[in-house]
Amino acid sequence: MRCNASCAFCDYWKTSPEMKAKELTSFADAARAFDPMLITWTGGEPLLRKDLEELVNAVDRAISTKWTTLITHGGMLSLERARSLWDAGVGQFSISLDYLDERHDKARGIPGLSKKILANAEAIRGAGMTVRFNTVIKDDNLDDVMPLVRAAAAMRVGVNLSVYTDFKNGNRDHLLGAAHQQRLEELVRELLAFKKQRRGTLSNSDYYLESIPKYVRGEMKEPCRSGQETVHIDPYGGIRRCPDFPVDGHWKDYAGYAPIKCDRCFYACRGEAQAPLRVDRFLDLVASP
Numbered sequence: 001m002r003c004n005a006s007c008a009f010c011d012y013w014k015t016s017p018e019m020k021a022k023e024l025t026s027f028a029d030a031a032r033a034f035d036p037m038l039i040t041w042t043g044g045e046p047l048l049r050k051d052l053e054e055l056v057n058a059v060d061r062a063i064s065t066k067w068t069t070l071i072t073h074g075g076m077l078s079l080e081r082a083r084s085l086w087d088a089g090v091g092q093f094s095i096s097l098d099y100l101d102e103r104h105d106k107a108r109g110i111p112g113l114s115k116k117i118l119a120n121a122e123a124i125r126g127a128g129m130t131v132r133f134n135t136v137i138k139d140d141n142l143d144d145v146m147p148l149v150r151a152a153a154a155m156r157v158g159v160n161l162s163v164y165t166d167f168k169n170g171n172r173d174h175l176l177g178a179a180h181q182q183r184l185e186e187l188v189r190e191l192l193a194f195k196k197q198r199r200g201t202l203s204n205s206d207y208y209l210e211s212i213p214k215y216v217r218g219e220m221k222e223p224c225r226s227g228q229e230t231v232h233i234d235p236y237g238g239i240r241r242c243p244d245f246p247v248d249g250h251w252k253d254y255a256g257y258a259p260i261k262c263d264r265c266f267y268a269c270r271g272e273a274q275a276p277l278r279v280d281r282f283l284d285l286v287a288s289p
């Protein structure tokens with residue numbers, strides 16, 4: 001929950017450094033208890049943990065069948081660090097990238113970040129590791145998404161899209177609304193057409209992409225499966241149904257969550273959990289960038 005970026009739409013970088021002393025030094029017991037198929041190491045900025053390789057490797061050894069991803073802003077990711085995390089058990093690097101140019105550096109408060117990400121992503125991919133860009137669709141990057149997807153495809157890097165939400169700290173600056181609806185629908189058509197020609201770059205399901213305009217119109221009625229399909233464990237051992245909800249107690253006291261009617265976000269992790277397993281989804285899952 002600590003971060004060295006300074007995004008205006010997230011408060012993790014304001015976490016007191018004193019909280020470091022309260023962070024768990026192993027998540028292996030939690031991994032054994034939940035025995036998940038998918039583990040995502042996220043933040044804040046996980047690479048701030050000098051013991052990240054040990055944390056990853058202990059969880060990797062604790063359970064047998066899993067897919068491990070790591071979400072990072074990429075500012076501290078080098079080819080060498082990627083290799084050591086890969087050897088520890090990371091199976092995919094998900095690097096946040098919302099714009100191809102310096103607008104991304106400005107949004108994160110890290111000079112030179114977008115250039116660094118593009119160079120490192122290519123190098124890490126070239127060394128045989130799996131890389132995706134995690135791209136958030138916002139009010140001001142609708143025209144940037146397709147160029148970003150094409151740039152990723154040229155590097156054989158994947159892209160996973162999510163929709164901006166103000167739930168992190170109430171910042172409504174980048175929310176999509178009625179004014180963006182037409183361009184958003186065009187973008188979804190472009191993305192679906194791209195997927196038909198080149199499956200594997202975009203890891204979003206057709207269902208997720210098709211549902212984005214519906215979500216922005218406030219028409220998503222399906223209950224969210226957070227807390228049932230997925231749980232979030234914070235650095236201190238607290239459990240939440242999703243990263244943006246309050247902690248409900250220690251993970252050891254988890255007794256399941258009831259379904260919830262919540263529409264506060266349409267991140268890919270929420271939307272994909274409710275995507276039906278259609279033929280196109282199966283084809284997505286077996287394709288690579």
Ligand code: SF4
Pocket residue numbers: 003004005006007009010011012013043044045073108
């Ligand atoms: S959005 Fe990510 S990079 Fe930005 S402050 Fe929050 S955790 Fe850090």
Ligand code: SF4
Pocket residue numbers: 167224225226241242243244245260262263264265266267270
């Ligand atoms: S929709 Fe689901 S994942 Fe999103 S904020 Fe609500 S409970 Fe959390």
